[in-house]
Amino acid sequence: MPSSLDSFWNPPWVRAARHLIFARYGFALGCTLAAIFAWNGIATPLSDFTPYQVLLPFVALAAWFGGTGPGLLCTIFCAMWALAHSDGELISLPHEIEFALFFPVGAFIAALCGSLGRARALADETAHHLAQSQKRYQSIVETASEGIWTIDKDLNTTFANARMAELLGTTPDAMLGRPLTDWMFFEDREILAKNLADGKLAVSHQAELRYRRANGEEIWFLVSATPLPTKNEEFEGTLALHTDISARRAQDAALRASYQRFETATRAVNGYIYEVNAKKGEIYRSTGFRDVLGYDPATLSGDIRWWLNQIHPDDRAAFNAKAEEIQNQVSHGDTVQFTNEYRVLHADGTYRTLLDRGLVERGDGGAFHGLIGSVSDVTLQREMETALRQSEANFRLLADSMPQIVWAGRPSGVPDYLNRRWYEYSGQSAGEVGFHNWKAMVHPDDLMSSLEKWEHCVATGETFRTEQRLRDKAGKYRWFLCRAAPAFDPESGAILRWFGTATDIDDQKRAADTQSFLAEIGVLLGNSLDLQVTLEQVTRLAVPHLGDWCFVALKNALDHPEMVAAAHLEPEKIAAFWKRHRKYGFDPQASKGFPYVIRTGQSELIEAVDDAMWREALPGQSDYQSEVGQGGHRSTLVVPLEVRGHILGAIGFSYAESGRNFSRDDLPLAQEIARRAAIAIENARLYQRLQDADARKDEFLAMLAHELRNPLAAISGASTLLDMMLDGNSKIETATPRAILTRQTAQLARLVDDLMDVSRITRGKIELRLQNVDFGAILRSALDGVRPLILARRHDLRIEVPPQPIMVEADPTRLGQIVSNLATNAAKYTDSGGKITVSLETSDSEAIFRVKDNGTGLKSEMLSGIWDLFVQSDRTLDRAQGGLGIGLTLVKSLTEMHGGRVEAHSEGVGLGCEFVVALPLIRSATEAAPDAKIETLKIAEREETLGDAARNFTDNRGATKNEARETQATKNHRSEISSPTSGATKNQVLVVDDNRDAASMLCAWLESQGYDVQVANDGAHGLALACGWQPDVALLDVGMPGMDGYAVARQLRALPEGAAMRLIAITGYGQPGDKNQALQAGFDFHLTKPVEFQQLKQVLES
Incomplete structure (x- = not known):
């Protein structure tokens, strides 16, 4: 101042x-x-x-x-x-x-x-x-943010600013004169004493010290102390600047803890921390560097070239490129965070894969300061990833090589992986995955149930399993077994992934359905042996399993297709089909459809039908084409019905309104159905044949009984008359019964011979005595035996035989039997006055024998069956043809035994028949007279012969001309016969029987009993006599030519004069059904031949 x-x-x-x-x-x-x-x-x-x-x-x-x-x-x-x-x-x-x-x-x-x-x-x-x-x-001291504290050499406070006092929680005045130790913790006082001893307080120094505030809390200061010397440079005291670093210390502690944790973490993950100071050219690496690469970071220099040399040669170019990229970003002032991965040489000589994550540090003004980052050793992870990729590659390779669809999905169930099989099947683009793709592939009928089941499994973690149809890239559906199972977290139990497969079970499914379907067909077809029922069941079962339509066509006698069954779910469509088919039928030569399949035996599959195919299959039937087209047939499949190499017909299937199409996959099932249907049809036919054979057997037995009873009746009657003559009760000449016995015994012998021949043939016991014979001579000889029958029937017989010998190797007896049987058959099945032509000719290697008539003819379906045993073309009760129905069977068997063949031809019923026998020809015999004329022999209708034959000669069962005279002689003795017995109530008796011997014997016996007797040998004659003569009793044979006994009885009952007439049936048919039929026809009694005269007497007297 x-x-x-x-x-x-x-x-x-x-x-x-x-x-x-x-x-x-x-x-x-x-x-x-x-x-x-x-x-x-x-x-x-x-x-x-x-x-x-x-x-x-x-x-x-x-x-x-x-x-x-x-x-x-x-x-x-x-x-x-x-x-x-x-x-x-x-x-x-x-x-x-x-x-x-x-x-x-x-x-x-x-x-x-x-x-x-x-x-x-x-x-x-x-x-x-x-x-x-x-x-x-x-001003500075009072406003400073740091505390200023001066102490003397005795550590007593000489000055403290307000900030210092505030930091210690007191006032500056309260601090003056108090020693420094009052604000120190006890354990820190020892450090102060040591510093005093070391003279540190006499020199400038800086330290971090902990003080105790007035409230006892600790506070940390960064203390910058300066000694206060006197003029003589002696220590007088200390000025200390105190900066509160409690917060920094806490931050440092937290930072150290964080750093320690990070260091520990990096070491735990096998990593380290580094910092590059660009200005100082220093690189700091944490202690984890030793754990990662085996080097002590303290011994390494900051030379970046050492680090570059440690990098794997294959990774250096990429490392340098990354470093250059970082430099470019730094030069542009960008904020740079980087990640790099490379391999570095370990101290043990191996390479480790490091993952380097770093950040560019910038100083004031944004200048590049250095790098800081962390490095993790990911060698094991990369090896695991490589192994995982290899495993994934192996899994994909395995999945792609599997025939099943393999997929994997997220916990939500949405697929994120599908193997190659999926894309091959679905046609979708590779890599296109997702839940919507799967839904688009599922059949609409299966989608909702599959979705519900899948959502339930996703929600509950249950295993998914279902069968559903999936659409392929061609738009066709196939059955798949879809299964999926979740992979769970072992700790939480949560779903981590879904893994699933879809196995094509279409073949198994269809096979199972097919087996079930075929089993059902087998059961139904096995339960029926009726042909028509079988056909209807086959077609009905096939719809709609194998088509909207099913048809069956069988071959007829001409080997042409004939539609026999059709099925559809709508009856009105079936009716419309039959209407169209009856109008058009089949073209046997059609190049498609049933005619083609039956003709060739080849299945026909048309996957898509068009108009051109209809025009080819149905030429000239435009309206039918239009109607069929309107029916919507879009795909057809026709398969032959074949059994043991024989084509029975064909079965056809058609898709129409369902919109489906056949493929070759449907062919095996259709063929199996056809095979089973063919077997069922064949079985039904065989069963029908068995039934027919059984019926023929019954009829044969009935015919046999009838045929046997006819001669037996005559024999029985003749025997009775002989007994009466021996007793003197009859005036009849002895020659008459004897002749009857001879004829009827011969007839029985012929019947037995035929039966024995058939038996021997069927058992293969017959033997042929072959020799070279003249076929023409055998023919003439055989026809001589048939002439009486032909004359009796008033037939015109024409024989055309070459005069020169026609030599064949044959058994003369059996060859004659063939000729006589065919000639007899023609005579029997030709109405009286018919024409029969017998011819013999030769071809290059065969002798051809023909018998042609203009008789009753044959139905087309009978042409193949007439050769069967016991078959006759028209089995009726009239017995006009006679025989047992075994003649043609003998012809066929004997012809084939001679190495020949036999055929039957007929244009239809009423148009006659032609039978052809061809035998191997001996060539040397035919070359003698090639130009010889044919000998023609015609049996003229001479009045005398014709009249006698017409009146006196019947078939092989009738009486001869002389026998007729014997019958007439018998009638001349009627006046000598006594009158009827007292018990007789009826005197006039009419006998109607086509067996003349039987009628003659019965007439003789009745006359011997005193009855007035009239005889008729056919039904029409008998009816005329009954109406004119009006007998009391009529004895009627049931099986007669023309009008049989039943027809006569019914007509008599219908007439006033026949209402009271007693009608008695006398027949060779003795089955219970025959008796019932007789009663229904109006007979009062039914007697079976041979009739016991005593029994007849009781009936007449009743």
Whole structure:
């Protein structure tokens, strides 16, 4: 602080003016003027004053105020003025000496005052700066954010600013005089004592110290201490600057803990932390570096080239490219975060794969500072990933090589992987996965049930299993067994993945369905042996399993297809089909459809039917084509019905309104159905044949009984008459019964011979005595035996035989049997007065024998069956044809035994028949007379022969001409027969029987009993006699030519005259059904031949 005197002599305005140059020099000029005035006012009057005495004070005043320059200026001006105003007067020598000294003394005074002024100004300035500094220091100390604490050498507080007191939770005044240890923890005092002993407090130092606040809490400070020395440089005390670092310490602790955790974590994951300081060229690596690569980071330099040399050669180019990319980004000022992966050489010589993640550090202004990052050893992970990829590749290879569809999906069940089989099957693009793709492939009928089941399994984690149809890329559906199972987290139990497969079970499914379907067919077909029922069941079962339509066509006798069954779910469509088919039928030569399949035996599959196919299959049937087209047949499949290489017909299937199409996959099932259907049809036919054979057997037995009873009746009657003649009760000539016995016994022998021949043939026991014979001679001889029958039937027989021998190797007896059987068959099945032609001719290698008639003819279906045993073309009760129905069987068997063949031809019923026998020809015999004429023999209708034959000759069962005379002789003795017995109630008896011997014997016996008897040998004649004669009793044979006994009985009952007539059936048919039929026809009694006369007598007398 300036003193009061200094303030007086050096007030502020003076100090301020001194800093102005014009003020200092102006003051010097003023001092000069004042000195001149003083000189003039003092020195002149007072001559005693010298210039030194008058002028020097003003020079000193100018120098005091202005300094040396202004003082010198004042000195010079005063001296000049003094010289200029001396008027040339010399002053005394002493005065001259003083004047001479004035100038140097003034200059000295000016210089001295200037120096003193400068010293004073400097002192003022220094004092001012010191005051300002003190003010600034006090301001800094009081406003500093750090605490300032000074202590003496005894550690007592000499000063503490407010911030220091605030940090310690007290006041500065409370701190003054208190020792430092009052604010230290006990354990820290030892550290302070050690520092005092080491003399650290006497030197500047910095440390982090912990103090105790007034409330007992700890607080950390960064203490920067400076000793306060005395003038003699001795330690007087310490000034300490305290910065609160408690928060930083906490952050550092947290950072250290975090760093430790990160270090531990990086070491746990086999990694380390690094930092690259670009300015210092240093690289810091954490201790994990040793664990990862086996090197001690402390021994490594920061040379980046060492690191580059450790990188695998194959990875260096990529590493350098990444580094260059980072540099480019840094140069553009981008924020750079990077990830890089490369292999580095381990200390043990192996390579480790490192995953490097880093961040570019920038300094102030965004300048590149360095890199910081972390490195993880991912060698094991990459090896596992490689193994996983290999495993995945193996899995995909395995999955792609599997025939099943394999898929995997997320926990939600949405697929995210599908194997190659899926894309091959579905036709979808590779990599196109998703739940919607699967839904689009499922058959609409299976979708909802599959979705419900799948959603349930996804929600519950249950295994999924279902069978559903999936559409392939061609739009066709196939059955798949779909299964899926979840993979669970072993800890949480949550679903991690779904793995599933879809196995094509279409073949198994269809096979199972087919087997079930075929089993059903087998059961139904096995339960029926009726042909028509079998056909209907076959077609009905096939719809709709194998088509909207099913048809069956069988071959007829001409090997042409004949539609026999059709099925559809709608009956009206079936009716419309039959209407169309009856209108058009089949074209046997059609190139498609049933005619083609039956003709070739080849299956026909038409996957898509078009109009051109209809025109080809149905030429000229445009309206039918239109109707069929409207029916919507879009795909057809026709398969032959074949059994043991024989084509029975064909079965056809058609898709129409369902919109489906057949494929070759449907062919095996259709063929299997056809095979089973063919077997069923064949079985039905065989069963029908068996039934027919059984019926024929029954009929044969009935015929056999009838055929046997007819001769037996005659024999029985003749035997009875002989007994009566021996007893003398009859006048009949003995020759008549004997002749009847002879004829009927011969007839029985022929019947037995035929039966034996058939038996031997069927058992393969017959033997042929082959020799070279003339076929023509055998033919003539055989026809001689048939002539009586032909004459009796009044047939016109024409024989066309070459005169030269036609030699064949044959058994003469059996060859004659063939000829006679065919000629007899023609005679029997040709109405009276018919024409029969027998011819013999030769071909290149065969002798051909033909028998042709214009008789009853044959139905087409009978042409193949007439050769069977016991078959006749028209089995009726009239027995006009006679025989057992085994003649043609013998012909066929004997012909084939001779190495020949036999055929039957007929244009139909009523159009006659032609039978052809061809036998191997002996060539040498045919070459003798190739131009010989054919001998023609015609049996003329001579009146005498014809009349006798017509009246007296029947078939091989009838009486001869002489026998007729014997019958007439018998009638001549009627007058000698006694009258009827007293018990007889009926006197007139009509006998109607086509067996003349039987009728003759019965007539003789009745007449012997006193009855009036009339005889008729056919039904029409008998009916006429009954109406005209009106007998009391009529004995009627049932099986007669033309009108049989049943017809006669019914007509008699319908007439008034026949209502009361007793009708008795006498027949060879003795089955219970025959008796019932007789009663229904109107007979009163039924007697079976041979009739016992005593039994007949009882009936007549009843």
